[in-house]
Amino acid sequence: MSSEDRRLAVLRAIVEDYVQTREPVGSKTLVERHSLGVSPATIRNDMAALEEEGYIAQPHTSAGRVPTDKGYRLFVDRLSTVKPLSPAEKRAIQTLLDGALDLDDVVDRTVRLLAQLTRQVAVVQYPSLSRSTVRHVELVPVGGGRLLVVLITNTGRVEQRMVEVGAEPSEALLGELRARVNAAAVGRRLAEATRALHGIPQAFCPEDRALVVRVLEAVEDSLDIEREERIVLAGTANLARSNTDFAGSIGPVLEALEEQVVLLKLLTEMAEDSSGVGVLIGRETAHEGLAETAVIASGYGSQGEVVARLGVLGPTRMDYPTAMAAVRAVARYVSRILAS
């Protein structure tokens, strides 16, 4: 083993020990717990080098070393070995998710499952509207001069909008409008569908046009991608358990979690490695409240296309191999269910 290799082995050992014990790890305990075949003094030299390079740090002089964000990053990228799920966990995933009824149910069960498997905060993004295509648009008069516009996507999401149309439209008018909207939109991606709707008002006689325009506005509104990105959380109580993992309190983390925009941005912009799992560590999240947290996420979707992401969030000091394995497995399973 070259000295370079050993240095990495030391880093790996430090990360693993620190994650397990939650205490800064020193050279002596390191050689005791891992059979590195060298003396503590040698390890100290390696540690000094690792610290020089910014992979580890000491909380204070004469304390053990703690991995830095950069250290975790190297660990995740090059040092961690995949920890396969236990058969029991695989079974849990299968039995839990197979019983799901509809999309809401799938998402709900998934997020709980992830929280339970990883003992961290779980995050599941609803299938993004931007990647979805229109399956059907329905117009339902509900009386009182109101019309309900229902949009159904191929991913099973259903959006609805109430629209005031003043007068009761005739069934014939409604039927034609329904037919035209569906002809224009079905099978298209949402952004394209919006464009495809533009020509429709001209096909109607002028006195109906105002109503048609109002309805189309509602349809376009539900096609608007940005507004309705949704994410679901579970396992926030796990944050309190790892209370000591955060320098301050968990308050800022909870705040960040409530701002779904922040989470969405993280999930959306995350780069994934070859196995489809992405990791953001500490300050990589570029969010103050999440400076001490890490996010692990993976895309999911039918037919190999990523329609949304799911993952977990926890202290930077988390068990990356296990969490990454769980996220990947769950993402694959959810994808399979959505495909059916």
Added chain:
Amino acid sequence: MSSEDRRLAVLRAIVEDYVQTREPVGSKTLVERHSLGVSPATIRNDMAALEEEGYIAQPHTSAGRVPTDKGYRLFVDRLSTVKPLSPAEKRAIQTLLDGALDLDDVVDRTVRLLAQLTRQVAVVQYPSLSRSTVRHVELVPVGGGRLLVVLITNTGRVEQRMVEVGAEPSEALLGELRARVNAAAVGRRLAEATRALHGIPQAFCPEDRALVVRVLEAVEDSLDIEREERIVLAGTANLARSNTDFAGSIGPVLEALEEQVVLLKLLTEMAEDSSGVGVLIGRETAHEGLAETAVIASGYGSQGEVVARLGVLGPTRMDYPTAMAAVRAVARYVSRILAS
């Protein structure tokens, strides 16, 4: 002022001081901050009596007194004076809620508003299906032998179910089924509607009956009250702020919040006083994780009928008058919006 009256005044002063300072309050500071017109020694006698009756307690000998659950209860029931909202707060409620687009939006804005006003955890229950009536049922074929069943209630809630029907039903069949279902269900409460649907299959010829039954099952499924009770939370980060308010950690509280069943039960079973606001204090919640929290809730709904509840949850040491005022005001405002 009779001695009995003064004792209550002392209790009120203790609660108010303790809520404000977060520290056990002693006889001396009490006479200094409130003009009770008697000496500390007299107050001490009253305190001893109050402690005897279980309204206050000392954390340890030679410390000040702290209200017990029973003390808070008496305070809420008989001693608290309503604190009207500030004009700024009233304006905030109005401007925020008036901009809401649909039911989801109303609920979302409401829960955020409540969390912000009270600086506690806010809880809003979606209009309960059990009190709602059916406004419309729509059947939408979406291809692939699937049918989407959409149920719209008078409270604006929309439930949807996908149902596999195998063959594509003809438009005529669908039209008749739609008409019959709506004729039977519209205007009825959900439980009644379920019963009203029972006779429908007999009206169809035998070869269609299987399909009709499947669709009706889906309709009844979305009419099933228990399954889809939903609540929404906001402001959980406020729990971390009042970290010191909880003996242990906030973990158990977060856990309880995630178990929506628990919250639903609390909201549903809560008794309300004459002004429509209900309070559960500490162990009254009958839930271990919430032993140190209080819940303040109020019903809301259109036309004076309670269709759901909303409220806040925080440490038992909370500002009850202000929180109760906020909950009541928001509940009224939401009711007004739903009525329109």
Added chain:
DNA sequence: ACTTGGCACTCGCGAGAGAGGAGTGCCAGC
């Protein structure tokens, strides 16, 4: 050139002691 044992040094942490002070209960007097 790398490794190793030795050694002096640093510094956080926990235990223990002691002063301070807030608050109490009780009692005698008004």
Added chain:
DNA sequence: GCTGGCACTCCTCTCTCGCGAGTGCCAAGT
């Protein structure tokens, strides 16, 4: 029934001090 006085309790804060884990450096060994 209220009040001032007084002795007592006991929490809290602070300070000190010793321990020990851990380090960095160095000189010697391989």
